[in-house]
Amino acid sequence: MTMPPYRLVPFIGLFLLMICAAPDTARADRPAAFMKQAGLQLMAAARSRSHSMMTAVIQRYSDLPGIGLFSLGSYHTHLPRNRRSAYYESVARFMARYFIDQAGKFQVAKFQVVKQSTKTKWGFKVDSQVTLTNGEIHRLRWDVVPRSGSYKVRDVSIVGVWITPISMVSQQKNLFVDYIRDNDGKISALLWALEN
Numbered sequence: 577m578t579m580p581p582y583r584l585v586p587f588i589g590l591f592l593l594m595i596c597a598a599p600d601t602a603r604a605d606r607p608a609a610f611m612k613q614a615g616l617q618l619m620a621a622a623r624s625r626s627h628s629m630m631t632a633v634i635q636r637y638s639d640l641p642g643i644g645l646f647s648l649g650s651y652h653t654h655l656p657r658n659r660r661s662a663y664y665e666s667v668a669r670f671m672a673r674y675f676i677d678q679a680g681k682f683q684v685a686k687f688q689v690v691k692q693s694t695k696t697k698w699g700f701k702v703d704s705q706v707t708l709t710n711g712e713i714h715r716l717r718w719d720v721v722p723r724s725g726s727y728k729v730r731d732v733s734i735v736g737v738w739i740t741p742i743s744m745v746s747q748q749k750n751l752f753v754d755y756i757r758d759n760d761g762k763i764s765a766l767l768w769a770l771e772n
Contacts, residue, residue, distance in 0.1 A: 607693035607700040607720045610727040615687055622676070630672035638671075639721055639728035640664040643745055649753040654763040666770035671748075685709045693720070699730070 614637040621630040634640070641660070644667045645652045655663060686707040693700040699721035707713050719731040733743040752766055759765030 605693050607702050607727055608689045610720060611689060611702045611704065611718055611729075614729060621672075625676055627669070627672050627676055630676050631668050634668045634671050634675075635665070637729055638668070639723060639730045640667055642721065642728075642730050643667065643748070646745055647749045647752045648756070648763070648766075649749055651753065651756050651761070651763050659767065663767060663770070666767070670770055690715070699727070 614633075617633045617637065618630075621633045624630075641664060644660075644664050645655070647667070648655060686705075688705055690703050690705045693702045699719065702718040702720050704716050704718065705713060706716060714734065716732055716734060718729055719733075720727045721730045731743055731745040755769065756763055756766050
């Protein structure tokens with residue numbers, strides 16, 4: 577058995593900015609307001625350095641089924657239905673553990689939603705801007721999908737570089753698929769690694 581995947585993951589880029597962002601005033605539309613609230617909760621979890629708190633926030637605000645199944649690539653059909661709930665919980669813990677470990681590397685001075693959300697065929701895109709304490713400014717685009725009367729975060733990327741290695745979900749997909757392939761195509765190897 578090879579090392580657990582979180583120890584092999586390359587740095588997941590600017591997605592980690594969200595966990596220490598201090599949301600500014602969002603425009604008065606529901607997806608943008610959702611992102612403002614999600615940012616506040618993620619910031620609190622990052623500052624707490626609590627893995628359990630971060631896991632709970634990720635479970636509340638992320639589209640774990642969408643992220644989890646996409647991250648398996650073509651192997652998603654090998655995930656037994658009776659293991660899905662446990663897998664989604666493991667994905668949340670995996671993300672939380674890595675985000676907490678990396679939270680101190682980016683210090684965000686300001687976060688703001690920069691315009692009204694835009695409707696797409698899958699949900700909404702919400703554009704934001706983050707200013708780091710060193711003065712760097714980055715534009716991030718959030719993929720927000722409607723779920724159960726509210727919204728969930730499906731992905732985030734640097735504006736203009738959608739669904740690339742800079743995309744958080746694409747990074748995780750590459751990691752999970754490579755891990756399964758390196759373990760003879762056995763999804764059980766990934767499930768074991770995520771649970772341990």
